[in-house]
Amino acid sequence: xxxxxxxxxxxxxxxxxxxSLECTVEGTSNPNLYxxxxxxxxxxxxxxxxxxxxxxxxxVPQNLSASRPQDRQFILSSKKLLLSDSGFYLCAxxxxxxxxxxxxxxxxxxxxxxx
Amino acid sequence: DAxxxxxxxxxxxxxxAANLPCNHSTISGNEYVYWYRQIHxxxxxxxIHGLKNNETNEMASLIITxxxxxxxxxxxxxTLRDTAVYYCIVRDPTAYSGAGSYQLTFGKxxxxxxxx
Numbered sequence: 001x002x003x004x005x006x007x008x009x010x011x012x013x014x015x016x017x018x019x020s021l022e023c024t025v026e027g028t029s030n031p032n033l034y035x036x037x038x039x040x041x042x043x044x045x046x047x048x049x050x051x052x053x054x055x056x057x058x059x060v061p062q063n064l065s066a067s068r069p070q071d072r073q074f075i076l077s078s079k080k081l082l083l084s085d086s087g088f089y090l091c092a093x094x095x096x097x098x099x100x101x102x103x104x105x106x107x108x109x110x111x112x113x114x115x
Numbered sequence: 116d117a118x119x120x121x122x123x124x125x126x127x128x129x130x131x132a133a134n135l136p137c138n139h140s141t142i143s144g145n146e147y148v149y150w151y152r153q154i155h156x157x158x159x160x161x162x163i164h165g166l167k168n169n170e171t172n173e174m175a176s177l178i179i180t181x182x183x184x185x186x187x188x189x190x191x192x193x194t195l196r197d198t199a200v201y202y203c204i205v206r207d208p209t210a211y212s213g214a215g216s217y218q219l220t221f222g223k224x225x226x227x228x229x230x231x
Contacts, residue, residue, distance in 0.1 A: 049217050090159070
């Protein structure tokens, strides 16, 4: 069966510090991978998605970046965190099917607080 | 993606069936009904999806009306761990209009409280 891991589970970082969140998927190959942010009491915001190694699409301009160095590894980074970067960061995966937006499976999330 | 309407909250006694309704009167022919839930402080969890036939898996059953304008998610024997916000969304998995097509947009959902 497939599993998705995210770490760390929680993180408290000062403004201006760097960020690196990691997501790995097991039990599947060639997945689509996604990074979402969920601010307190709000819906999901898609930040990045990837359909393959080194292929990253960004949904919103921001000080965050993403990388996919391996097929089942997705990394979210920032060089300098802002207060507004606080939130619940979720990684998700879906089966890659040409022309299909099928169901997405989410990781446990990382709760980031920027002080 | 078509709009859905769900009751804001529901209670269910532990061990009883939880029936969560969803209205999607503007659903189009190629759109599927998907259900997710989010337990407090956890990531969303995919539950089930269907097009027009009723579906069942190890988590739940999905009943879709013949005109497809509404559906019901059934948790046959609710437990305290089923307390969560349940989201019904409709999507055409084959429609692609750019990068934003991958965005999952949840509405306010139904907060299900399972009572001991």
